[in-house]
Amino acid sequence: MKQENKVFKSVLDLIGNTPLVKLNKITSNFKGDFYAKIESFNPGHSSKDRIALYIIEQAEKKGILKPGDTIIETTSGNTGFSLAMVSIIKGYECVLAVSSKSSPDKIDMLKTMGAQVFVCPAHVSADDPRSYYEVAKRLHQERKGSVYINQYFNQLNIDAHYHGTGKEIWNQTEGTITHLVACSGTGGTISGTAKYIKEQNPNVKVIGVDAFGSVIKKYHETREFDEKEIYPYRIEGLGKNLIPAATDFDTIDEFIKVTDEDSAHTARQIAKTEGMFVGYTSGAVVQALKQLNEAGEFKEDDKVVVIFPDHGSRYMSKVYSDKWMNDQGFFDSVHEETVEKVQY
Ligand code: PMP
Secondary structure (H helix, E strand, O other): OOOOOOOOOOHHHHOOOOOEEEOOOOOOOOOOEEEEEEHHHOOOOEOHHHHHHHHHHHHHHOOOOOOOOEEEEOOOOHHHHHHHHHHHHHOOEEEEEEEOOOOHHHHHHHHHOOOEEEEEOOOOOOOOOOOHHHHHHHHHHHOOOEEEOOHHHOHHHHHHHHHHHHHHHHHHOOOOOOEEEEEOOOOHHHHHHHHHHHHHOOOOEEEEEEEOOOOHHHHHHHOOOOHHHOOOOOOOOOOOOOOOOOOOHHHOOEEEEEOHHHHHHHHHHHHHHHOOOEOHHHHHHHHHHHHHHHOOOOOOOOEEEEEEOEEHHHHOOOOOOHHHHHHHOOOOOOOOOOOOOOOO
């Protein structure tokens, strides 16, 4: 737990208790007050530190893990980084099966954090023995004393946010929160946070943010899996092409979809207006606020909390690269080099 003027035993003591910061400019014309839970203040720079620590400590409590045992997951993203970080401190091997689509930067980052990375072909079906799902499952079966985190299907993912993120937001807002707006990937963040907050006040409205190209919103509305909803999109960490068991659909009142393009522009706008350098999905969640405000969702005395899941530094070759934005067609005209040229 973070405390002033204290020396910490390890970076693990810095996980959780992230700040809630008022948004001042980007929402200034909206009805209501808006606050962001900034998860990049975790030592691994994302909300996934919470689930990595929680799931590993639950396994320790059950006696499943001994020093030298193995943590296995299929991710090249934030969860991989957090698991690698927790594994180093606690003395576990961390094995990550990742898709060959993952950028070399991400793979290097995981290796830097001591993880053993298996790069698996991206264009094979999930049940192909070469897929990262199957490779992770096989490694789990082969290695005694291993834990397969399986974040999309692990109830502990929800529990981590119930005990952490949800309780913190409730206390930080002194129970005055009226709306929670958060991205849904595995759904662990929104489900666990919403569950805790709704137990305190069932009238708090919970709105999930989903991507165009994901099945989640439609499934929430119909409880049917509609393959027609699925098509490629660019934003990572948001939405899914399957129904994650780590999403408790009953805790969420509604979903709203945002585009890749709007979310990218909004992420850039957050940096320029609030001085917060946050990830692509933080842009998505503020984009959702814009759409909800436009639709008349908020009243003057509402207190709306959003979750900013990770740090902007992970997106330097994407949203924060003018070249990438141009390549996606996200600028109206070919963007001129914006770096000032010094005249000699
Ligand atoms: N944003 C980012 C950048 C993420 O990596 C994730 C996790 N996939 C999310 C949002 C969504 O969080 P959750 O998986 O808890 O729904």
